[in-house]
Amino acid sequence: MRRPPTTGRVLTYAGLIALTLLFLAPVVWTALSSFKDRTELAARPPALLPQTFALDNYTEALSRFDFTIYLRNSLVVTVSATVLTLAINSMAAYALAKYNFRGRDLLFLVTLGTIMIPLQIILIPLQQVASQLGMTNSLLGMIIPPAATPTGVFLLRQYMLTIPDELVEAARMDGAGEFRIFLRLILPLCRPALAVVTIFSVIWRWNDFLWPLVIAQSQDLYTLPVALAQFNSEEVVPFNYILAMSVVSMLPVIIVFLLTQRHIVKGIAQTGFK
Amino acid sequence: MKPWNQRLAPYLFIAPNMLIFGVFIIYPAINGFVVSGYDSNNGRTFRPVGVDNYGNLFGDAEFWTAARASVIFVLAFVVLCTAGAAGLALLLTQPIRARGFFRAVFFLPVLLSPVVVGLLWGWILERRAGALNSMLGADIPWLIDGRLALAVTVFVGVWTHVGFYTLIMMAGLQGIDGSYYEAARLDGASAWQRFRFVTLPLLRPTTLVVVILSLIAGFQAFDFIYTLTGGGPLGATTLMVQYVYEHAFRSPIRYGLAAAGSVVLFVTIFALTMLNFLYARRREAV
Amino acid sequence: MRFNRKMIVGAALLLAACAPGTNDSGTNSSAQNHLTYLYFTDGPDEQVTRALIKDFEQETGATVELQIIPFSELSQQLQGRIASNNAPDVFRTDTLTGYRDALLDLKANGQDIGAQFMDEARDYISGPGGSLLAVPSDLTMNGPFVNLDMFAKAGVTPPSQPWTWDELIANARKVQQANGTAFALAYDKSGHRFSGMLNQFGTNLFGANGVELDAAKASAAIRQFAELHQQGLMSKDFWLESGTKYKGAIDIFLAGDAPVCVSGNWQVSQFTKVAKFRWAAMPNPCAERCGGYPGGKFMAATKQSANPQLAAKFVAFMNSRAAQEKYAKEAQFLPTRKDLIASGVQYPNRAEDMATFLADVKRTDKAGFASTYSPGFSPTATTVVKELAAVIAGQESPDQAVTNIRAAAEKNLR
Helix, strand or coil, rough: CCCCHHHHHHHHHHHHHHHHHHHHHHHHHHHHHCCHHHHHHHCCCCCCCCEEECCCHHHHHHHCCCCCCHHHHHHHHHHHHHHHHHHHHHHHHHHHHCCCCCCCHHHHHHHHHHHCHHHCCCCCHHHHHHHCCCCCCCHHHHHHHCCCCCHHHHHHHHHCCCCCCHHHHHHHCCCCCCCHHHHHHHHHHHHHHHHHHHHHHHHHCCCCCCHHHHHHHHHHHHHHHHHHHCCCHHHCHHHHHHHHHHHHHHHHHHHHECCCEEEEHHHHHHCCCC | CCCHHHHHHHHHHHHHHHHHHHHHHHHHHHHHHHCCEEECCCCCCEEEECCCHHHHHCCHHHHHHHHHHHHHHHHHHHHHHHHHHHHHHHHCCCCCCCHHHHHHHHHHHCCCCCCHHHHHHHCCCCCCCCCCHHHHHHCCCCCCCHHHHHHHHHHHHHHHHHHHHHHHHHHHHHCHHHHHHHHHHCCCCCHHHHHHHHHHHHHHHHHHHHHHHHHHHHHHCCCHHHCCCCCCCCCHHHCHHHHHHHHHHHCCHHHHHHHHHHHHHHHHHHHHHHHHHHHHHHHHCC | CCCCHHHHHHHHHHHHHHHCCCCCCCCCCCCCCCCEEEEEECCCHHHHHHHHHHHHHHCCCEEEEEEEEEEHHHHHHHHHHCCCCCCEEEEEEECCCCCCHHHHCCCCCCCHHHHHHHHHHHHHCCCCHEEECCCCEEEEEEEEEEEEHHHHHHHCCCCCCEEEHHHHHHHHHHHHHHCCCCCCCEEEEHHHHHHHHHHCCCCCCEEEEEECCCCHHHHHHHHHHHHHHHCCCCCCHHCCCCCCCCCCHHHHHHHHCCCCCEEEEEEEEEEHHHHHCCCCCCCCCCCCCCCCCCEEEEEEEEECCHHHHHHHHHHHCCCCHHHHHHHHHHHCCECHHHHHHHHHHCCCCCHHHHHHHHHHHHHHCCHHHHHHHHHHHHHHHHHHHHHHHHHHCCCCCCHHHHHHHHHHHHHCCC
16 A cells, blocks of 8 residues: 655655765766876866776776786785684673773773874884884785774674673573683674674775885785875876776775675664663 | 683683784884984984973964864764764664665765875865866855865765764664664654654764764874865864874974874873763763 | 772883884895885886896896885885884985985995986985985976967967066966966976976075075065966966875866966876877076976985895996986986986987976076975975965965075074
8 A cells, every 4th residue: 555655754765865966976976087087087177977988097007017916915914804803803892891800991991092093103113013023024914913903892892791791691600611602602692793893894904005005015915005006106196097996996895895785784783882 | 709710711802902902003102102202303213302392292383273173173073973873874774765775875985095085075176167166156165265174174074984983873773672662652752752762862872982983083084184185275174183194204304293293182082082981971871 | 990000100111111213233134136126106117117127137136126105105114114124225215304324325335426427416415424325316307388289379389498487477378368278377386396486586495505595586486476376377276275285287287277387397208198289398487597496316225225235236227327318218207317418318209398308407507406405405395385375375475485484494404
């Protein structure tokens, strides 16, 4: 049975469509403009569509280096760092959420504090540390340091607070070991929150620029964002390449997002931060 | 007394993560704090200067301009992100058609690199025949007028980040048990009353998460502003992070001054975050 | 949460333990017979650099690894890598300021080649005790480009000999009107580019004896520059829209919004590729003096290099006569070697435009070189942009701007 739409619903859709335009239009325009050459890009007023859908920006930029190596490095770093993030972040979050121990509040504060330190500002001392540990010029150096994301710990801790303590106590009564409880009871309950952290981690690691640039000094260790930024010279910033390359690097993350979108939303839905 | 394994377990659980924090974030940050007592033009040879860097920092008019711009930016950013995310989350949890599509749309800007975001909006908002002014047939100095440029910067910041917070807000909304609404409905509460007396209070813990994360993100906003306005016009959108960054890496390099600036920045963010937590704890939200 | 005294003492000890500073005695980890070369590219120079590296490898049996990074990260990368004993063996840079103490003496490592390069750069590349810290690897020259199609339409012929500033302005205005373009002139937003105008107006930021900047002359240059903006001949927005960050005027030129654009020879290869109209380089305009403004890049090796002799040899090889000639030809760069400057370089493309720039090198007052090679130059260039923006926005008088620029220059030289 069809009911006539109420004023509220009409307004809801009107609002949604207007907002969608605001959010989608610039992104679509980026994609369209990535086919324009420099002169077209500089034209005022700018045209909506490129004169031709020429692939020059893509082919020229990509032919300047070995794309597959950088793609492989990016994949290795993103996947391993994300796996590591999930493991150590959830363990830390579990300790902060479900145990009472000396120094817990301090460690939670430290976690929060580390979100607040921008990478740009600690870059030189950080480089010294990485170098002393022999981590420069290795994939490991790109994977381990960024894996301990404070935001991930924060989000997971807030989620775990909602799991009733009684569940943990009951498992202990049954004689389960501490690690077993974490692995078999807590992690499955946190699956939705873990999915959220997975997505965030994939996005962060895939787009990381400054840290891989610092660590990867040999070109065969460059990740995509680092390789793509090589075009930016002193006096000429090739906007046409930048656009094309940002489309290239955006595509995989969009695909990951579209595939897991349902899962994130559902994941977040069950997270219910308390 | 708890058995030993229960006492030891939390330390073992937290150790790997904290080890990485300690080595790769906290130690370098302490190092940065120490550097604020020195003068250096290259980050490797240091001359102790006591608290001079702080003196110079607080005596620098540009620092105060940046601090003022930062406060305005962060206030607006946090309020708009939180309200915007709550509004969008409310919309997107309604039973609407193509909900998955709409949710994806608002998340898209999160995926764009901040550098591209800045370039893109800079290009849309150019006064002379930028896309927006061409479309409006107007001559609005979006990035030329200082106040307008700061407002634009806030807008672009919110545009980029709001999708991220919307996801978190949706979680909070959907986590609210439907039975509360049922009860309110049975008591004859109007839609507005249900929102005001059920949704808002139960959403408070989620709001805290969003406020804190957006507060921190706001104070750290840099990349997209650098490509959008470059901190201009005439310094109107130069925020504290850019001030610090430029002293650390753009000639003339004043590394110690930059370190002092980052200490001040850190203390500010930390204090504000703690205030939020205390306020929330008082209201029994945490 | 409780902070007890133990924690405070602990924190204090921790702070004391990490007083900054590094041991400079370290060497990087380059293997024997292997070099790393940190490089930023302007585009066409990358291929020829790779080709030259191959030649070097064949000749010496060594291996060289090219590490290309974006220019915007160069200073950050170098500082960090030197501070962490991880410096590249050799690098390309736009300035030596901030790195001098970390540079290898090429002379002491078997390459006493300083005298082969133009004398103007000599003081800048020399270190204490007659050491040689770097060599200039290419020279740049600022200069105007014109849109020939637009000039033809207006019936104006671009000159082969320099115009005066007044002639340039009058003609640019004429071409602007004939073509209905938005602006007459576009000028890179760069303290370096404006230094060219200062030099033409008879003064410079720095001279051989420190800060030079003549108040009356500088003020006249700034007034003229600001007037061009106020009269709408140049884009006011361009100076305000992106802060003090460098912004190239070439997009305005390429889009056909201005018939004249002041940039420099490094744009030649770019224009060749993308311009959709006929164009040419034109001699710089004269006021009190003629000529443009020089700049350029350097190549240096670091003390941390595990293979100092090889590193020095590589620097010498890449800047040998044959190598530099090839490099300049392919990338449309200007030479820095005395022998090449004397004999000239036969450019396969756009030879006339390159000749125009070379002629301007010869017209450029020597004081311009002293200024551009002053250690205070690059920090002061940022201030110049900031002050120009304030004048163009009408917030400051030209005289006030000169006072501020002078103060910054003095501070930066100390």
